[in-house]
Amino acid sequence: MSKMKILVVDDEIDYRETFKMLLEGRNFTVETAESADVALEKMHNEYFPLVLSDVIMPGTDGIDFLIKAKSEILKPFEIILVTGYGNIQTAISAIKNGAFGFFIKSHNPEELIIEIEKARRSVEMKNKLSMYEKQSGDESYLSTSKNLKMNRVIELAKTVACSDSNVLITGESGVGKEIIAKLIHENSTRADMPFVAINCQSFSDNIIESELFGHEKGAFTGAFGKRIGRFEEASGGTIFMDEIGELSQSTQVKMLRVLENRSVERIGSNKSISVNFRLISATNRSITPGIQDFFREDLFYRINTIELNIPPLRKRKEDIEDLIFFFLNCFNKSTKKNISSISPSTMEFLKGYDYPGNIRELKNIIERLVVTSKGGILNMDYSDSFDSKIKSDNSFSKDCGSIDSFIFEGDNIISYSDAKKNFERYYFEKVMEKFDGNITKAADFINLSRRQLFNKITEFGLK
Incomplete structure (x- = not known):
């Protein structure tokens, strides 16, 4: 330095x-x-x-x-x-x-x-x-990283962009799957054509088909006019289907037909309309055939020509500081505030937090802190209820949906004794929450003596 x-x-x-x-x-x-x-x-x-x-x-x-x-x-x-x-x-x-x-x-x-x-x-x-x-509001900045695994994802995304192969992006909610999808589109020969995104989880089964395939006037109750579907809208460009694992079996069958024939039929019409789009799908849960039976095997292999798995933010902590400053600058502008420094304790906490909600959660935290902070300093102390909620969530932040988080620190496996302590703390913390802090009832339920449970509470500093 x-x-x-x-x-x-x-x-x-x-x-x-x-x-x-x-x-x-x-x-x-x-x-x-x-x-x-x-x-x-x-x-x-x-x-x-x-x-x-x-x-x-x-x-x-x-x-x-x-x-x-x-x-x-x-x-x-x-x-x-x-x-x-x-x-x-x-x-x-x-x-x-x-x-x-x-x-x-x-x-x-x-x-x-x-x-x-x-x-x-x-x-x-x-x-x-x-x-x-200069990058404020430019989401392409989020597709840069100091993390080796994330950089491999980014490089592979840029490589596959040159082809028309279907891509499946996997990863936890909030890791930035749509950002990678846009990166692929913007580096492809389709970059000047539409990028159409749809979250399949946002629509009920009877609405999603109208959204995807479109409909003719009078096709169903409430269809007062003709509507072009997302597949048609994306023709020539890219369609990004987020949470594709939420599609019903009947919609999966119709989508498979679209991918095979490269044509769609609007609801209420028997006329085929040719479409030419590149499909990028995303999911935050396993849809692998043989592991889950809700997703068709033939469709899975259609959409999964190339798979990109985005690591969670807790596995790429070297990126957290840059993301903090990126979002801070964005919200400084949108809120017309001038936060010019971060208190050391706030920065230490933000860099150490595990972010079970990933980049989306970090973005929301920074927005909240910018709004509540005073005197030009980003400081959690100005938002006591928020601070206590985050710290409570982080009191055992390894409760984030993956057993790996009990036994890994970064990419390294921790010792057996440390992994055991991680689990024990989590277990006793949840037990005491369930019984509202009543030691006698909790001890009786888990077959420990009151003294044994009290010793565990003391050991792990639980309330």
Whole structure:
């Protein structure tokens, strides 16, 4: 990691040299300027994330320098003003005009170092936010990753995009299956044609067929006009069928016929209409023949020419920080708020949480925190009920639908003793929830003595 560059501005050489020695001793790169005008020139020619400036200087003083620098320098930076005199009015003026902090020269230098570290974190966050600004609202950013398995999925998606093969995308709810489907479409020869998405779970059995195949006027009660179905609408482009495992057996039969004949018949018509689309399907549950009997084997092999399995967010934690900043920038814009930093405790929690709802849950959490946070800082403390709910959900966040989550940390299998503790904690937590904290009833139900159960509650820190 490169050293942060600090510009020290002071008309007295003794102070410039003192600050230079102090900061270089703390592993910062330091340059100096004897006046505000020289400092501004240097800032136009070189990037300094942090400036340490005296207040009282001949010519342009520290406050005027602060105002000029904030208006002229476009890259994110912070200024800490320093002075030999503790004047409350000057401090207030400095903060009002955008100074990050205010330091009195006679105070303990450690106080200045602490303030500099805070400023460094602020600048780093502003730089990250500015990186994501151009991607705000652009979901294609979500198809990038630092995770090896996810990158393999992305690369395979781009490779298969060149063909017309049917693709089945699998993964837990909220992992971003539609994002990958759009990535395939946008990298295909069909990119200029429609991308039509439909969630098969959103429609009842008697409505889904009308949605997919269309209908003629009067075909059924309520059919007041002709309707073009999604297969027709997607002709020339791509149709994305999310939660395809929710289709009824009768609809599966009709869909199989469409894939075989490349034509559809609207409900209420016997006229065949040719269609030419690329099918991408998705499901969050197993539809493998032999394991589940609700999905037709012949249709499964039709839609599953190529399968892409998206790992859950808890298995790609190296992506969480980037996603936090991406969504933070999106919601900063949509809510017209200016969140410019994240409290360390909030960032630690967000990076450590397991997200059973995956990227969709992370997005919702960031939106909630942006709306409830104050003072330009993303902070869970401003949303007590939300904070407690999330922490409760995460008290044993491995309750996320997969036995793997009891025995894996990332891609590594944990020790038997740790896996056993994970399960025991989960088991006793659920038992106590079921009996509303009544130890006697719970102990009797699970055939333990009251003391044994109490010892387990104490061991795992349960309420």
